[in-house]
Amino acid sequence: MKKLLSTLAIGLLAILPGAVMAAEEVADKADNAFMMICTALVLFMSIPGIALFYGGLLRSKNVLSLMTQVITTFSLVCVLWVIYGYTLAFGEGNAFFGSFDGLMLKNIQLTDVTGTFYKLIHVVFQASFACITVGLIVGGFAERARFSAVILFIVIWFTFAYLPMAHMVWGGGYLFTLGAIDFAGGTVVHINAAVAALVGAYMVGKRSGFGREAFKPHNLPMVFIGTAILYIGWFGFNAGSASSANEIAALAFVNTVVATAGAVLSWVFAEWMVRGKPSLLGACSGCIAGLVAITPAAGSVGIGGALILGLVAGIAGLWGVVVLKSWLKVDDTCDVFGVHGVCGIVGCLGTGILTSAALGGTGYAEGITMLKQVGIQAASIGVCILWSGIVAYVAFKIADVCVGLRVSEEIEREGLDVNSHGERAYNQ
Template sequence: MKKLLTTLGLTSLALLPSLAMAAPAVADKADNAFMMICTALVLFMTIPGIALFYGGLIRGKNVLSMLTQVAVTFSLVCVLWMLYGYSLAFSEGNAFFGGFGMAMLKNIELTALSGSFYQYIHVAFQCSFACITVGLIVGAIAERIRFSAVLIFVVIWLTLAYLPVAHMVWGGGFLAQDGALDFAGGTVVHINAAVAGLVGAYLLGKRAGFGKEAFKPHNLPMVFIGTAILYVGWFGFNAGSASSANEIAALAFLNTVMATAGAVLAWTFGEWMFRGKPSLLGACSGVIAGLVAITPACGYVGVGGALIIGIAGGIAGLWGVTILKKWLRVDDPCDVFGVHGVCGIVGCILTGVFTSSSLGGVGYAEGVTMGHQVLIQLLSVVVTIVWTAVVAFIGFKVADMIVGLRVSEEQEREGLDVNSHGENAYNH
C-alpha cells in the first residue's frame, strides 16, 4: 500500500507542470486597475480638458459651438472605434491597415488579455487616444465651420488617416517595422491632428475681420482650468502607454513632470524677454508645449533628456505661435499647428537623440546608431505629415461638396452659438 501511494504521489507531481501550463492566463489586478485609471484620465483630457481649453481661447459668441463640437465628435469617434476602428488599427493586416477580424469587437472574449490586463481596457484606452486626436483638430477650424461639415470630416479622417497611422506606428505596420519610436503619440496624435487642422484652416480661410479686429481669448480662467485638466490627464496618456504599472511607467511619469516644467519656464522667460511681460496664456501654452514634446519620448529617455526636450519644446512652441504662424499666413484660432505640430515634430526627432544610453536613455535596438534612429524618426514625421495632409484635404473637400464647409459671413459675425445651436453661453 505504501508503495502504491508513493507511486501515485510521484505521478501527481509529474502532472503538475502540465496542469500549470494548461491553466488559463489571468489579468494582473494591479496592471488592470492602473490601465483603467489611465484610460479614465485620457478620456478626462478631452471632456472637459480640451473643451474648456479651446473654449476659453475663442470668442464668447462661439464657446458653446466649441464645447458641442468636442462633445459630439468624442461620441462619434467612440462609436466608430467600436464598429471598425479598433480592428483596423490593431488587428493583423498589411503595412498600412489592419483587418476587420475584430470589427464590432467580435472575436474578443470577455477574459481576453492584452499583455497583463484585459483587452477590453486596451480597446477603451486606445479609443481615448482617437477621441482626443479628433478633439485637437477642431481648435484650428473654430468659429467659422459648419457643424455638419465637422461630423462628415471626422468620419473620413478617422477612417483614412488616424487608423492607418495608428496601425503603422503601434499596430505592427510600416513604421513600427522600420523601428520608429513613438511612446505615446507624437506622430499618431499630435502631428497627425495638427497637420489636419492646418489643412482645414487653409481651406476654410480666415475668419471675418481677421487681422483687422482684435480676436482675444474670451475667458483666460477657463483656459487655465482646461490646461490643468490636460496636465493631470496627460499622466494617463504617457504613463499609461507603458501598458503596465512598472518602471517604464514611473520613468514616463517623472519625465512628463520635468519636461513640462522646463517648457513652462522656457516659454515664460522667452515671452518676458521679447514681449516685456510674462502672461498666464504663455504659461498655459508652455504646459501644452512641454507635454506634447515629451509625449513620443517619455518612456525612452532619461530625466535629463526629458528636461532638455521640454525646454526645446517651450522655445519651439513660442516660435511656432509668434513667428511661424505669420510666415504661414494662416488663421489657426487655438494655435494647434504652432504648438502640437511644431512641438510634436521637435519631440519626435529628439527622441531619436536622447534614447541613447550614453545620454541617459534606455538605449536603441541592437545595431542601431543615433544617426540611423534620427533618420527613422524623420521618416515617421514625413510619412505622417504627407498621409494626414492628403486625407484631410479629401475629407474637407467631400464635406464641402455635401453640406458646405463654412457658415455665411452674417452667421459668423453673429456667432455660431446662436446660429448653429440656438443657445447663448452668457446673458448680456
C-alpha cells in the same frame, strides 16, 4: 517507486505548459486598476480639458459651438471605434490597416487579456487617444466651420488617417517594423491632428476681419482651468502607455512633470524677453508645448533628457505660434499646428537623440545607432505629415461638396452659438 516517480514527472511536464499559459492569461488586478484610472484620466482630458482650453481662447459668441463640436466628435469616434476602429487599428492585417475580423468587438471575451490587463480596457484606453486626437483638430478652424462639415470630415479623416497611423505605429504596421519610437502619440496624435488642423485652416479660410480686428481670448481663467485639466490628464496619457504599473510608467510620470516645468519656464522667460511681459496665456501654452514634446519620448529618455526636451519645446512652441504662423499666413484659431505640430516634431526627433543610453535614456534596439534612429524618426514624421495631409485635403473637399465648409459671413459675424445651436454662453 522509480516507475511512480517517472509517471508523476511525465504528468507534470504534460500539464505544466497549460498551467503556465493559464497563469499568463490572468489579468493582474493592480495593472488592471492602473489602466482603468489612466483611461479615465485621458477621457477627462478629452471633453472638459479640450473644451475649456479651446473655448476660452475663442470669442464669447462661439464658445458653445466649439464645446458642442468637441463632445459630439468625441461621441462619434467612440461609436466608430467600437464598430470598426479598434479592429482596423489593432487587428492583424497588412502594413497599413488591421482587419475586419473584430467588427463590433465580436471576438473579444470578458476574460481576454492584453499583457496583464483585460483587453476591453485596452479597447477603451486606445479609444480615448482617438477621441482626443479629433478633438484637437477642431481648434484649427474654429469660429467659422459648418457643424455638419465638421462631422462629415471627422468620419472620413478618422477612418483613413487616424486608424492607419495607429496601426502603422502601435498595431504592428509599417512604422512599427521600421523601428519608430512613439511611446504615447507624437505622430499618431499630435502631428497627425496638427497637420489636419492646418489643412482645415487653409481650406475653410480666414475668419472675417482676421488681420484687421483683434481676436483676443474671451476668458483666460477658462483657458487656465482647461490647461490644468489637460496637464493632470496627461499623466494617464503618458504613464498609461507603459501598459503596466511598472518602472517605465514611473519614468514616464516623472518625465512628464519635468519636461512640462521646463517648457513653461522657457516659454514664459522667452516671451518676457521678447514682449516685455510674461503672460498667463504664455505659461499655459508652454505647459501644452512641454506635454506634447515629451509624449513620444516619455518612456525612453532619461530625466535630464526630458528637461532638455521641455526647455527646447517652450522656445519652439513660441516660435511656432508667432513666427511660423506669420510665415504660413494661416488663421489657425487655437494654434494647433504651432504647438502640437511643431512640438510634436521636436519631441519625435528629440526621442531619436535622447533615447541614447549615453545620454541617460533606456537605449536603442540592438544594431541601432543614434543617427539611424533619428533617420527612422524623421521618416515617421514624414509619413505622418503626408498621410494626414492628403487624407485631410480629400476629406475637406468631400465635406465642402456635400454640405459646404463654412457658414455665411452674416452668421459668422453674429456668432455660431446662436445661429448653429440656438444658445448663448452668457446672458446679456
